Amino acid sequence: MKFSRIALALAAVFTGLGIASGVAWYLDHRDDAIERQVPGTEAWVPHLVITAVVLVWWVIAARRSPLGARVVFSPLLRPIASRIGATFRTSRNPLRWVAVAFLVFLQLYGCWRTGEQVFAGLDENFTRNAWGGPSYLGAMYCHYLDGALIFAICHVGLRGATVRSVDRQHQRA
Structure with a gap:
């Protein structure tokens, strides 16, 4: 698996x-x-x-991929980052740009929100009436599960909204 440095850096910064x-x-x-x-x-x-x-989706996706971990890390891999870049470089469709930008924004927001919940969730009032609350573990389980599903949906959306990269090395995405 080859990770995109830009995608990793953005995910790390927002988290x-x-x-x-x-x-x-x-x-x-x-x-x-x-x-x-x-x-x-x-x-x-x-x-x-x-x-x-989520479990069924990831099991099916993992069977289609030689590495099951690609299912989880695919938004951070070079092929999708290459496709995003190619879309903004070569597509003349502004609606496509808006769709891709929105999906990238949603993933970055998800990184931020996931990071926020780590410590904000230690406040009992933060998790009291949250999905999975009132416990910290229950609330985090439900929020991170929702996040995982949102990341997966965004990735599928990005694969549909982006154009293939002309970079032969990343054509499999």
């Missing part, structure tokens, strides 16, 4: 920014008064269904 904002949120919003748990806010049934969907 780092998310971690920093999560620490700031935790330090600024922490309160000794714990909110009351509202029944039904935990949303476990939909997340068990989402878990099944």
Whole structure:
């Protein structure tokens, strides 16, 4: 697997920014008064269904790929980064540019939000009425599961919205 340095750097920067904002949120919003748990806010049934969907999707995708890890890391690999670059260089369709930019933005937002939840989730009020709450582990499970599904959907969308790279080395994407 050959990773795109730009994709890795952007993911690391946005995750780092998310971690920093999560620490700031935790330090600024922490309160000794714990909110009351509202029944039904935990949303476990939909997340068990989402878990099944993600597992089936990744198993099928892993079987199609020589390396199962490519399923998880494919948005960070060179082929998709090459396709994104090729789309902005060669496509004359502004709607395609907007679609690709939105999907990249959504993935970067996901990196930020994932990072933020690491420390902000330590505040009991952050997870109290969250999906998977009131526990930290439950809330993080549900949020990261949603994130994994969003990343996968964005990647499929990027494969459809981008054009093939003229770089022969990355044509398999």
